[in-house]
Amino acid sequence: MKKITTPLTDAAVKDLKAGDSVLITGIIYTGRDSAHKRLIEALNAKQPLPVDLKGQIIYYVGPAPAKPGYPIGPAGPTTSERMDPYTPALLAYGMKGMIGKGNRTPEVIEALKKYTGVYFAAVGGAAALIAKRIKKCETVAYDDLGPEAVMKLTVEDFPVVVVNDCYGNDLYEEGMKKYRKT
Amino acid sequence: MKEVKYQDIVNRVAKLCIDANCLIGDDIINSFKSGLNIEESPTGKDILKQLIENAEISKNEIIPACQDTGVAVVFLEVGSGIKVSGGELFDAINAGVAKGYKEGYLRKSIVSDPLRRKNTGDNTPAFIHTEIVPGDTLKITIAPKGGGSENMSEVKMLTPAAGWEGIKKFVVDRVMRSKANPCPPIIVGVGIGGNFEKVAYLAKKSLLRDIGSVHPDPFYAEKEKELLEEINKTGIGPQGFGGRVTALAVFIEAYPCHIASMPTAVNINCHAARHKTAIL
Numbered sequence: 001m002k003k004i005t006t007p008l009t010d011a012a013v014k015d016l017k018a019g020d021s022v023l024i025t026g027i028i029y030t031g032r033d034s035a036h037k038r039l040i041e042a043l044n045a046k047q048p049l050p051v052d053l054k055g056q057i058i059y060y061v062g063p064a065p066a067k068p069g070y071p072i073g074p075a076g077p078t079t080s081e082r083m084d085p086y087t088p089a090l091l092a093y094g095m096k097g098m099i100g101k102g103n104r105t106p107e108v109i110e111a112l113k114k115y116t117g118v119y120f121a122a123v124g125g126a127a128a129l130i131a132k133r134i135k136k137c138e139t140v141a142y143d144d145l146g147p148e149a150v151m152k153l154t155v156e157d158f159p160v161v162v163v164n165d166c167y168g169n170d171l172y173e174e175g176m177k178k179y180r181k182t
Numbered sequence: 183m184k185e186v187k188y189q190d191i192v193n194r195v196a197k198l199c200i201d202a203n204c205l206i207g208d209d210i211i212n213s214f215k216s217g218l219n220i221e222e223s224p225t226g227k228d229i230l231k232q233l234i235e236n237a238e239i240s241k242n243e244i245i246p247a248c249q250d251t252g253v254a255v256v257f258l259e260v261g262s263g264i265k266v267s268g269g270e271l272f273d274a275i276n277a278g279v280a281k282g283y284k285e286g287y288l289r290k291s292i293v294s295d296p297l298r299r300k301n302t303g304d305n306t307p308a309f310i311h312t313e314i315v316p317g318d319t320l321k322i323t324i325a326p327k328g329g330g331s332e333n334m335s336e337v338k339m340l341t342p343a344a345g346w347e348g349i350k351k352f353v354v355d356r357v358m359r360s361k362a363n364p365c366p367p368i369i370v371g372v373g374i375g376g377n378f379e380k381v382a383y384l385a386k387k388s389l390l391r392d393i394g395s396v397h398p399d400p401f402y403a404e405k406e407k408e409l410l411e412e413i414n415k416t417g418i419g420p421q422g423f424g425g426r427v428t429a430l431a432v433f434i435e436a437y438p439c440h441i442a443s444m445p446t447a448v449n450i451n452c453h454a455a456r457h458k459t460a461i462l
Contacts, residue, residue, distance in 0.1 A: 019423075021225065064249040064289040073287055074240075074249040079330050079363050101330075101421070102363040123229055123421055124330065124365035125454050127249040129236040146301070147289065159232070161225060161423060172362055175424020179223060180417030 003157070007055030008096040010116045016162045018169035022120065023157040028057045028099070030151040032078060035142055036086040043089055050141035051150060054094035057120075060101075062147045063137075064127070072137040072153070076127030077101040080119070084108050091115040099160055103172055113168050120160035121171075133158045184261075184318040186462050188269035191320070194460050195278025198324040199254060200286035202458040203246040206237040209392040210430070210455055217367060217420075217427040226425030230367075233420075233453060244286075248454045251288035252326030254279045254308040257390065263318035272310060275322075280304035291329065311383065323390060325457040331364035337382050337447045346405070349374060349446050354412050356448040357429070362422025365452040369393065370413065370432045373447035375439040385449035388433035390457050397434060406432045430455075 004012055006026035016022065029051055031039065042049055060080055064073035080100030087098065088111035096117050101124040112119060122130055136154035143149050163171045214230045214237075221227045240247040256275055266274065283290055283305040292306065293299040315321075336356055340348050353372055360368075373384030397403040409432040419425020430453065439445065 019225070021228070062249060062289065064246050064251055065287040067243075067245060067287045070245075073289070074246045076249050078250070079333070081363070101365065103361055103422075121362065121421060121423075123232050123236075124362070125248045125452055126229075126232050126236040128239040128243070128245050128247055129232055131245075132239065161421075163423075171424070172422050175223070175225075175419060176361075176417040176422070177424075178417065179419055179424045179426060181415040 006057055008057065009055070013096055013116050013118050013166050016118050016165055017167070018162050018165045018171040018174065020162040022160050022162060024057070024160060025156050025158070028059050028153050028155055028158070029053065030061050030153060031058045032060050032062055032148050033082050034145050034148045035150050036083050038142055040086045040089055043093060051152070053090065055096050057097035057099060058090070058095060059099040059153065063131070070131070072131050072134045074127030075131045075134060077122040077124055080104060087111065091117045104164060109164050109168060109170065112164050112166050116166045118162060118166060119164040121163045122160050130158070183265040184263055185267045186264050186320050187267055188274045190462060191266065191271070191274035191322070192278040192281060194462060195275055195322060195324065196282035196285060198322065198458045198460055199279055199282030199288065199326065200244070202324050202326050202456040203251045203286065203288055204240050204244045205458070206240060206247050206454060206456070207392065209394055210453065211237050213393045213430040217430065221420065221425050221427045223419055223423065223425035225423045226420040226427060229420040229423070230427065246288055248328060248452070249289055250291065250328035250330065251283070252291065252328045252456070254305060255325045255327050255386065256308045256310045257323040257325065257387065258310060258312045259315045259321035260312060261317035261319045262314055264320055275308050275310055276306045279308045280306050320462045321459065322462070323457055323459040325390060328452055328454070331368065331450045331452040334360035334364040335385070335447070335449045337378065337445065339378065340444045340446050341442065342444050344444060350409060350412065352446055353409055353448050354416070357413050357418070357450070358416055360450060361418060364450045366418055366422055367420055367427045367430045367453050369451040369455045370409070370429050371449040371451060372409070372432060372434045373449070374434060375437040375445065377440065377443065377445060380437060381445035381447040382449070384435040384437055385447035388435040389449060389451045389455060391433045393431045393455070402434045402436060406434050
């Protein structure tokens with residue numbers, strides 16, 4: 001089990017290999033479909049981003065409402081492929097990592113190599129367990145998007161697995177091949 | 183005519199929504215546990231353990247096991263001898279869903295129009311399937327269904343010449359193409375027969391069965407076993423990281439069909455195969 005803290009340096013990303021189980025501590029940002037659209041619109045218009053994503057990790061999540069006394073509701077990953085069209089530009093900008101579930105496009109995998117980034121998966125459906133590792137949650141951009149707003153999460157030992165590393169390896173492909181019976 | 187009160191339906195539906203999302207069935211938890219004995223991948227085993235722990239947290243604290251608390255799919259068996267008093271049946275169901283999703287801190291995931299996409303704010307409308315049956319009871323089953331697994335589902339209008347081999351190929355291929363997206367280990371609902379709209383319903387309805395239950399028709403019990411074995415040979419494994427436990431169960435629901443047709447539907451469910459039933 002590897003432990004990392006955010007923001008990530010190139011050296012930290014290079015140390016991660018597809019298949020590694022990793023615990024993340026520090027700040028991560030949430031973002032899904034609508035927030036990505038706006039972030040890219042800002043980049044294209046050469047406007048500053050509402051949060052500095054350089055070295056940071058975006059978590060693809062739309063949490064359930066928090067019960068009173070809880071910092072956040074259940075918060076498991078959503079399917080990453082919907083964010084694929086926006087991802088290479090964010091990696092080029094300096095974002096270092098993403099957390100979601102499911103396969104990425106060849107363009108994203110190539111961008112991870114080119115810009116030294118990493119794609120993690122969190123366990124889909126383990127949302128109550130994952131929420132326990134989120135200590136603090138505040139909305140920092142795009143309030144009007146409701147559950148799709150960008151939130152700043154303070155996490156401790158947030159459990160993920162490296163799917164795509166910066167060397168072009170892909171756990172989904174390799175893992176399936178390894179256990180396939182014909 | 184036996185009377186069923188509007189408000190009793192509302193209250194019961196609200197509770198079913200919360201219970202379905204927070205109290206993961208023992209059949210599912212037991213299948214995670216037996217999966218631990220079969221799984222060869224260390225990461226796969228670790229995920230099954232996390233899912234068991236997740237279900238425990240969810241049950242102990244009454245918080246949803248998954249943040250995608252789904253569309254409220256409702257199956258009604260309405261006894262011909264009952265009468266709803268104080269309001270309309272479907273209004274009561276929708277009022278119950280709105281109440282349950284609000285009071286249970288469940289996520290509201292319904293938009294009022296597929297293109298204009300404005301959230302309705304209370305997770306209504308519920309998607310209601312109704313059968314009129316003999317008797318004087320109202321049976322309500324709530325099966326919240328998440329988007330990730332639903333998006334991996336498909337209907338194919340196979341023709342009789344495709345035979346069982348054609349069905350098998352379609353089902354396994356659908357699972358292979360889904361990979362990690364529907365949150366494996368999955369439950370695979372297969373509808374065979376009927377027509378275009380009926381077959382999707384059959385696949386969905388099959389997902390109400392408990393894991394470990396055996397199809398009452400030995401012919402289909404055998405087919406379910408064969409499909410499960412094929413799917414678990416794919417190597418997709420828990421969360422798609424590679425492993426043995428890709429599916430926990432395959433359920434088939436068959437129905438009469440046209441001489442020229444053999445419609446087949448695959449409705450994939452995630453490991454949180456949520457459904458709760460009440461009889462009023």
